[in-house]
Amino acid sequence: MSSQFHLLKETRFRPFFLTQLLGALNDNVFKTALITLLTFRAGSITDVSPALLATVLPGVFILPFFLFSATCGQIADKYDRAMLARLSKVIEIAVMGLGAIGFVAASLPALVLALFLMGTQSTLFGPVKYAYLPQHLHDGELVGGNGLVESATFVAILLGQIGGAWLVGVTDAWGLSAAVLLLALAGWWTSRGIPRSPAPEPAMRIDWNPVRSTRDNLRFAVGNRTVWLSLLGISWFWFYGATLLAQFPVYASDVLGGGENVFILLLAVFSVGVGTGSLLCEKLSGGRIEIGLVPFGAIGLTLFGVDLFFATPSAPLPGDGSVSAFLQHAAHWRMLIDIALLGAAGGLYIVPLYALIQTRCERSHAARVIAANNILNAGFMVASASVSLLLFEAGLNIPQLFLVAALFNAAVAVFIYTLVPEFLMRFIVWLLVHTVYRLDTKGLDNIPADGPAVIVCNHVSFVDALVITAACPRPIRFVMHHAIFRLPVLRFVFRTNRCIPIASAKEDPKLLERAYDDIAAALEAGELVGIFPEGQITDTGDILPFKPGITRIVARTPVPVVPLALRGLWGSFFSRKDGPAMTKPLRRGLFNRIELVGAPAVTPEAATPDALQVIVAGLRGDRR
Incomplete structure (x- = not known):
């Protein structure tokens, strides 16, 4: 059996892979640069509190997923997906042009509008991305293809966040504008090579009412029990992941006594862990869609989350906040291992679920099912912020929040596997042929x-x-x-x-x-x-x-x-x-x-x- 990396040599996958990689990278460069700029240089743009902006702006990006995902799912099932991918890249160029005007003119309204429109463009590309894969990959390649996509996405998030913050520090508004425009142009260039992807339902009439189409989309997804519970499982991962990642900056500074580079280290370790786990799925599953890996990932998310709580020092250890000082303590290494393994467990958990959805849903409705997934993901991420605030109000600190999330993950896993025993059954079978035999x-x-x-x-x-x-x-x-x-x-x-x-x-x-x-x-x-x-x-x-x-x-x-x-x-x-x-x-x-x-x-x-x-x-x- 050949490795999933052979897909990177094939025109049915490589242009699409590079297009989605550059899109995720540009999203995060723009978002991080904007938040960093408004956090440290807000006075030159607006009088609004930087703390308020840092809280509100991620919501501006997520809002289109609630409003337009169902409609975009219909569009992706009605029209050629390669054409839609190229159209989304053209939209990205226009949006980045607006963002460039905002950076150069120091215009907060232009920047916020550009952020909202970038979220809208991502909302269109999301259903195209995951519905494209089963259209061009064989069932035996779906796990490897999804693993590459998920791995690249998390690497792009990491590089985009680091690159966005770095660009604010080393260049002016013109340099920042040039960077996001060049990334958008590069994404459009790679999208030109995506092969034709005929629409599964070209005669479908699109319902432009976002409320009604969202309701109908979710109702359709609920109709397939296994797919619906898989969507909930994926959304739970984003709830859990958002809970961890949202606290990493304060966790690095206040709990661990580290500086900005320590936060970047934590983020890098987690992202590399997710990428590694995503790529391992293809090897561990033998190229099949092996949902037995999902319980394996869920166990890891709980075990390493609990150990992260116990590994966290009760008070910051001595040091000057640098990465070198941070790495001198053995306790910090244990934490980094936990974070890396949390990410790897997440990769093992999420990739088979995506592949399962792509094969178990009706191919004619694949994009709409993915759109339902995006709606749920956005809702769960917003819910994670609300739950975190409530737990902080109840007196929990950040390590305790991590512990509660890990324990609740175990409860969610047991609940899902009770409803769909196929996951647990496949886990038992996987263990049998990988331990005894x-x-x-x-x-x-x-x-x-x-x-x-x-x-x-x-x-x-x-x-x-x-x-x-x-x-x-x-x-x-x-x-x-x-x-x-x-x-x-x-x-x-x-x-x-x-x-x-x-x-x-x-x-x-x-x-x-x-x-x-x-x-x-x-x-x-x-x-x-x-x-x-x-x-x-x-x-x-x-x-x-x-x-x-x-x-x-x-x-x-x-x-x-x-x-x-x-x-x-x-x-x-x-x-x-x-x-x-x-x-x-x-x-x-x-x-x-x-x-x-x-x-x-x-x-x-x-x-x-x-x-x-x-x-x-x-x-x-x-x-x-």
Whole structure:
């Protein structure tokens, strides 16, 4: 499997990537330069309090996300997204021209209007950005593509904030104006290479009423339960992240006794952490959309947030406020590690959620779903400021605020995973194939990307279904013996994965008939169904004779049958070698190498038990 970095060489991704990178960079250069200018040189522009301006101006930028996101989502579903990306860059040039006039003329109204219009331009580009990716990337590339985008965005935020503050100190209004205009021009230039992206709904009529369209947009997003809860999960991350980042300046100065460069260090460490976690998603997920990483990220957000509270000194440690003095204390290194790992956990948390939304929502409504996400994100970020103020009024200090946010994150995670157990189930499966086993796969591209099919495989252990689930790019509804379906702990996983319990005609004829009805319904709905034709787990290591159930399945619902074979599980803790399974812990230690291999699909007419057994046995070979 190639790295996600190969996308940077391809015209379907590179121009878009550079365009969004330069846009995020320019947003933050302009915002930070404006806030820095008004904080330290407000007297030359206005009599309004710098503290009030620093509080109000971020809200001016966020306001368009509330007002126009729903409308921009409709626009991005109605028109070519490459054209809209270029249009947004033209708008950015015009807005930066207004900002340049504001800087040179020292006009606060012009600068505030430019900030509002830049927020509007970002509101248009946001739905285009995330709806573009599934249009040009394969499903197996979405995690890597989103990882690159999220990593670049946080790096751009960091560089933009540093660059904006630096420009105010080293140049005049003309130099500042030239910088933001050049960045806008560079973004337009790269946007010219974005390939055509046809509109999914060109005949749609746009509702220009922002209140009604926002209501309808959110209502549509709520209709897909998994997508809606994923949107809430992403918005919660921005709530948590905004809570931390908003306090970093005062945390660096008042709590840690550092100067401005210490604040920049904290921001840099967090941003690099998010970028690293975002890029790691592609490696840890094997190029798949692995939502099992989301609970992993949520655990990290809580653990490292709690440790940040305990790592923070009760009083500033000795030093002159410089970075070198700050780094001389071991306690500060522990804090920096916590902040870096918080960022990495955030990357692991947010990238799979974006990829999940892009694949689970209707492609024709992708931009509108992303617009709903932007509305929720903005609302949650505003709410984070309000909650922080309330907690400060209640007497909490900044480290205590971090602790409360981390603990509340755990509560939110438990709540979401209770509503959508698929996240936790995928987490358990991911842990299984990355701790107990090391899984290699081959030939799984024979599993159809969409549409119904039956998966058949040899049955070696109690975790066969979990291993196949971890490797398969699509969800599979497994048919399994009712006794295995009811096993403690595993029962949760099987039920969450919508497995189909079955019994023999002698044991429970009604359950048998219901199982075949459920199988037919699943196939008619275009799903994958997985069966183990041996009917039981082998107790010899050899493949047992395939039973005729597969014949009945494809006779009722003729679909392709894809043979798979598991290698290397015989003798593991979950197999029946030398006695009952799961009675000899660490029988073969950890990180055992196992394989799952596939063969081309067999037509329904040729899918006899004997023929399928020959194929599966050949795939397995001598390695049991």
